[in-house]
Structure formats: C-alpha cells, structure tokens
Amino acid sequence: MQDIIRQFGFSPERFRIRKFGSGLINHTWKVYNDEEAYILQRINDKVFKYPHRISANIRKIDHYLKANYPSYLFVSPLQLADGSSLVQTADKGYFRVFPFVAQSVTINTVENETEAFEAACQFGRFTRLLADFPITELALTLSDFHNLELRAQQFRQAREHADSERLLKAASWIDQALRYEDISDAYTEIVRNKLLPQRVIHHDTKISNVLFDPHQKGLCVIDLDTVMPGYFISDVGDMMRTYLSPANEEEKDFSRISVRGDYFRAIVSGYLSEMGEVLTLAEKERFVYGGKFMIYMQAIRFLTDYLNGDSYYGAAYPDHNLVRAGNQFTLLERYLEQEETFEQLVDTLYAANIQHE
Structure with missing residues (x-):
C-alpha cells in the first residue's frame, strides 16, 4: 500500500496503514499518524465495473452540496492534481482516499x-x-x-x-x-x-x-x-x-x-x-x-x-x-x-x- 499512498501525495515514512472496517465489497485501510488520518479504499471493479462513473457522480453531488448546503457534512474523496480522485494500478485496480471524520463511529447492528x-x-x-x-x-x-x-x-x-x-x-x-x-x-x-x-x-x-x-x-x-x-x-x-x-x-x-x-x-x-x-x-x-x-x-x-x-x-x-x-x-x-x-x-x-x- 505504500506505493499507492505515495501517488496520493503521502509520504509512507510518515503514515501507518492498517485494515479498517468490515465491508465485504470494497477493501478499506486507515492511513494515519498522530496528527491526521485518512481512509484508503480499493473499489471492487468486479462488482462496480465503471469506477469513473462513481467518481463523477460523487464529484457532481459534492459540488452541488457545497454550493447549496455548505454546512452539510459530505465526505468526498481527495482530489489529485489532475482533478480526478482515482489512482489506477495495473494489478490492484482503482483506489481513492477520503478524509477520516474525527470522533465518528460506525455500527454494524441496530441496537435500539x-x-x-x-x-x-x-x-x-x-x-x-x-x-x-x-x-x-x-x-x-x-x-x-x-x-x-x-x-x-x-x-x-x-x-x-x-x-x-x-x-x-x-x-x-x-x-x-x-x-x-x-x-x-x-x-x-x-x-x-x-x-x-x-x-x-x-x-x-x-x-x-x-x-x-x-x-x-x-x-x-x-x-x-x-x-x-x-x-x-x-x-x-x-x-x-x-x-x-x-x-x-x-x-x-x-x-x-x-x-x-x-x-x-x-x-x-x-x-x-x-x-x-x-x-x-x-x-x-x-x-x-x-x-x-x-x-x-x-x-x-x-x-x-x-x-x-x-x-x-x-x-x-x-x-x-x-x-x-x-x-x-x-x-x-x-x-x-x-x-x-x-x-x-x-x-x-x-x-x-x-x-x-
């Protein structure tokens, strides 16, 4: 994963990487150090055959919400220098990075x-x-x-x-x-x-x-x-x-x-x-x-x-x-x-x- 995060502009020497979450479709890792944290995700392109469509949809929604409801928390992927949010590799598929929302939690079962x-x-x-x-x-x-x-x-x-x-x-x-x-x-x-x-x-x-x-x-x-x-x-x-x-x-x-x-x-x-x-x-x-x-x-x-x-x-x-x-x-x-x-x-x-x- 070090080569992947380097393409997103992260120095591997400054970040730790560990598996994160329980999702069955996409694979997810947390990229973090003592000051900042991110979510790295590989899109399962056997299920989602058109990753660029996903990226385009999210980008359009992000622009709309920022223009009309700027206070709404919409967690969109980081953009690369060329304006895209996907890194494609020859052998491992498509990757993207999201900011990690501090103090947030997820649950797997509705308890109440x-x-x-x-x-x-x-x-x-x-x-x-x-x-x-x-x-x-x-x-x-x-x-x-x-x-x-x-x-x-x-x-x-x-x-x-x-x-x-x-x-x-x-x-x-x-x-x-x-x-x-x-x-x-x-x-x-x-x-x-x-x-x-x-x-x-x-x-x-x-x-x-x-x-x-x-x-x-x-x-x-x-x-x-x-x-x-x-x-x-x-x-x-x-x-x-x-x-x-x-x-x-x-x-x-x-x-x-x-x-x-x-x-x-x-x-x-x-x-x-x-x-x-x-x-x-x-x-x-x-x-x-x-x-x-x-x-x-x-x-x-x-x-x-x-x-x-x-x-x-x-x-x-x-x-x-x-x-x-x-x-x-x-x-x-x-x-x-x-x-x-x-x-x-x-x-x-x-x-x-x-x-x-």
Whole structure:
C-alpha cells in the first residue's frame, strides 16, 4: 500500500496503514499518524465495473452540496492534481482516499430505536437536500440493481432450468415466491406508469453506512458507490429489511426472526422528519410497500442463486442460499402480519408531520 499512498501525495515514512472496517465489497485501510488520518479504499471493479462513473457522480453531488448546503457534512474523496480522485494500478485496480471524520463511529447492528431513527434521518436528509439536483446528470453505477421486474424474470428462468434435486428441496419457498408475485407486479406498475418520482437515492441503507458521533447522533451517510437515480422505496425498504428484525439474513433459526414495531415507527418518524415535506402522496401510500419490495426482492435473489447452483452469492455450507431465502420469506411473512397496523401508523405520522410543517 505504500506505493499507492505515495501517488496520493503521502509520504509512507510518515503514515501507518492498517485494515479498517468490515465491508465485504470494497477493501478499506486507515492511513494515519498522530496528527491526521485518512481512509484508503480499493473499489471492487468486479462488482462496480465503471469506477469513473462513481467518481463523477460523487464529484457532481459534492459540488452541488457545497454550493447549496455548505454546512452539510459530505465526505468526498481527495482530489489529485489532475482533478480526478482515482489512482489506477495495473494489478490492484482503482483506489481513492477520503478524509477520516474525527470522533465518528460506525455500527454494524441496530441496537435500539434511537439508532434506527437517526439513520433514517440521515438517509432522508441526503435525498431531501438533493431534491432539486438535476438527476439526469447522474450515471447508473449498477444497472438494474433494484429492478424487481428483472429479478422476478431471473427467478422464473432459474426455476425452469434448475436440477430436480434443488427444485424439490426449494419447493416450499418457490411456492412462497409465487404466492407473493403481486409484490413484483406492483413494482412493474410503478415503473411503467411512472407512479413515483425518481430521486437521488443511496440504495444501500444498512446501518454501517451512517456515521454517528459518540452520543448516537447521526452525522452523515457514507459509502456512496450505489448513489444514483432510483425510487425512495429502495432506501426505506432496505432499512426495514435490515433494521426491523433482531436476526439478520444469515440466521438459520427462523423462530428468532421477528418484526419490531417500535423500530418501524422509528424509521418512519426519522425519514418523514426530513422527507415529509417533499414526499408525494403516491410515495406516502407506498411507504409500507417499500418493506415488502426489498424483502421480497432479496428473498427471490437468494432463491434464484440457489436454483442456479450458488453461482452469484456463493455458499459457505450446503443449502446456504436456500436458508437465506427461507430467512427472508419468513421475515416477509412477519412483516405482512403487521401490514395493516403499519399502514395506519404511516398515515398518522405523515399527517402529524404535515401539520407540524
């Protein structure tokens, strides 16, 4: 890494380098000494095939926020002398450096409602501040990332071509996927009839993509590689998928999977505190749908990969992706059990937010 940081203008003799964080896609290091610290990151160009699109998107957003909301903390990569932010190597790919935000912390699991509320505030604020950003200027960094219509098509194709043993093992979860096809149909209707506006969406709202201060207050969002045009259901849905249950998607004991209503309230309250004044009525009416959308999509993606022989996610043990699919279908059922209650709660909180405004 010494040769890499030298290209960013750092003297290797003055800095220490160590692995940092728990990200699975990009590799990250902390570059630091007693006076200053930075984050060095290698972009996984097997996943993100167009790193320059990511760089251009972040640069455009950075310029917009600095011009319109200069007090907002937006952690953008350092620029090189030629104006770019990427160093490309022949054998190791693309690298970039971010300033390290002093006194900031990240967490990997949502432990309380305050964290859920603060994270929802931060993702909502990010999209709200960019409500007037010219969205056509942003490139797609992952095409069809949250295209549920495509994921449903891929599931049907996998079902047609899967071997008989996997089809038999997956039969009950295949039935679940077919039972809830209306979730995919609703997404198709949204896209084809342009029922929701496209916005600047983060697309990866796990809790580790929020920086907190030492007092549990949210500071900003990070990990901006998936920021691109999209629908708000991607962000609120991913929060619901990853915050609501105390058990994550790797849990094998499905009895541990539940949906915590107080965490749902925290997500809605936090997001509406920022986005309530800009959400359309059509978006409000699909707030709860956001959770169904993301949970169902991840469930059929795991199921599709199992039927395809674990060619995308891989498998740490036999039937790993089948277990993951079952986990997500169980989460979907727990979520649907409270759907009516959640709809009423969104109506109440939305009305209160509008009245307050």
